[in-house]
Amino acid sequence: MKKHVVFFEVEGGTDKGPDGYRPDTLPMLKSLRKRGWMAEVIFYADEKKDEIFERVVQDADAYVSRINPGNLKDESAYFQLLRQLCEFGVKGMPHPDAMIGYGAKDALIKLRDTPLVPEDTFAYYDIASFKKNFPKSLKKGERVLKQNRGSTGEGIWRVQLASDSEEAEEVSLNATLRCTEAKDNHVEEHTLETFMTFCEQYIIGENGMLVDMPFLPRIKEGEIRLLMLHKTPVNVVHKKPAEGEDAFSATLFSGAKYRYDSPEEWGGLVRSFLDSLPVIMERLGGYNLPLIWTADFILDTDEQGHDCYILGEMNCSCVGFTSQLSLSENVADEIISILSEVESMEQLNNR
Ligand SMILES: Nc1ncnc2c1ncn2[C@@H]1O[C@H](COP(=O)(O)OP(=O)(O)OP(=O)(O)O)[C@@H](O)[C@H]1O
Ligand SMILES: [Mg+2]
Known part of the structure; x- marks a missing residue:
């Protein structure tokens, strides 16, 4: 292993701090370096694509994508670069097709015959x-x-x-x-x-x-967002829509109130979601779970009258954890553990 991870960012966009980086990127670099790893940020631009490809294939074990595709002129060139890197053995965090698959609203359709989706x-x-x-x-x-x-x-x-x-x-x-x-x-x-x-x-x-x-009328009770670090829920955001007959939105701008909970407080949801991870992975193309991603749920009532949780959407292309920067330590550990696992699998296969 080279013990080297690159983080892709893009210049500009509202997700940047005063220094031009996403506020949660440098903490991850620091945490990796503390563990004896090399970590760097590469700013992506279409015209630098080939040069970036050469460098990353040569130097790095993995990339972490920190780009909101909405901030790119043409996202297809970026996705093509990521796809090429994965083909050449760089570990994608996440693979571009996982990014597209988990992020698209029609992920719900692929999960329709599971209890996650009506x-x-x-x-x-x-x-x-x-x-x-x-x-x-x-x-x-x-x-x-x-x-x-x-x-x-x-x-x-x-x-x-x-x-x-x-x-x-x-x-x-x-x-x-x-x-x-x-x-x-x-x-x-x-x-x-x-x-x-x-x-x-x-x-x-x-x-x-x-x-x-x-x-789902129980949206009134709030939308529940699980912040996932690979296969582990690390944080829960409870988003209660504004009061009012028609109000149903959990976005901040619409006046929803946010509360931060621990995953332990949502044990039932967490357990049932963890149980469904294998089927989610399989339905969304068999890729590894994204490194940092979210899944949003709305309460519903099943035929037996019990609470159940319906998946509203997932996000994984630019999920941040700016409100809890100490998570960078967990992220670094997770990156190293994923790559160590990949390495031992490869060693087994080469025997
Ligand atoms: N089936 C539903 N029943 C009730 N409310 C819903 C339902 N689906 C979505 N909502 C409400 O609408 C809001 C917006 O929908 P959704 O989260 O799918 O899109 P988005 O917020 O535009 O996407 P993103 O979160 O990626 O920006 C949700 O936060 C939730 O409050
Ligand atoms: Mg949403």
Whole structure:
């Protein structure tokens, strides 16, 4: 082993401290160096791609990706570099396809036949199937539509019928809807037809699609975020939406209140999530779990009347831990333990 890890960052973006780095990157470097490892930050730019590739393949055992793809002009070149590095034996933390798979909203669809996701959750990749199916799914009750691209609640809509609809298999195109956007909990009224036309923007273009899932009313009790360090929950954030009939958003900007808990306080959730990690890994392409990632849950009630936890989304491309920098010590230990495990596997295979 070379005992050398590179951290990729990109210049600019709102996630940087005054020194130009993400505030939680240098603490990880320090913690690795304390353990006798080399660690450095490389600022990614498309034009430096080949040079970076050569250097990292030669020097490093692993990379840790600390780039929000939203801060890149063209994320495909960056992902291509990561993919190449992994092919040449550099350990990806995470592998680019894991980053895409865990981060995409349609990860939910891949997990639909597990208890993590309600059965009547759908994804629409073209306008025709959206317009054909959404009037039927809305008939079953309140829904949440999620676009793939945005973040912090943009293009995430709670959709209710403004009045009871007539007996029919699907909601009629001229029915009035109450639509609340998670960005700021503002409400708009539209007919089903105009709202579906408005939503076309989320489906067209690269990576466009909409996830359609049941609205979970217990979001009022809060969204529960597990901060995961590889396979270990290290922190829980409880996000309670603002008061108000329509409010459902757990984003800070919308007025949600955040509370930080320890994983021990959420034993039931933690145990059931840890049990489902193997199936999550398998469904999302068989990659190693990301190094630092999050999974968000909303409470629901199962058929027996027991609490259960529904997965709302996962994030793994630029999850930070700025509010708890001491975690850098755990991260360094985890990186070293993952790489040591890889090394002993390789030694076994080479025997
Ligand atoms: N099925 C649901 N039922 C009730 N509320 C939901 C549901 N899905 C999402 N929400 C609410 O909407 C908010 C935004 O949705 P989501 O977290 O999926 O997207 P996002 O916040 O835009 O993405 P990111 O967290 O990556 O920025 C959630 O924080 C939660 O409060
Ligand atoms: Mg979210």
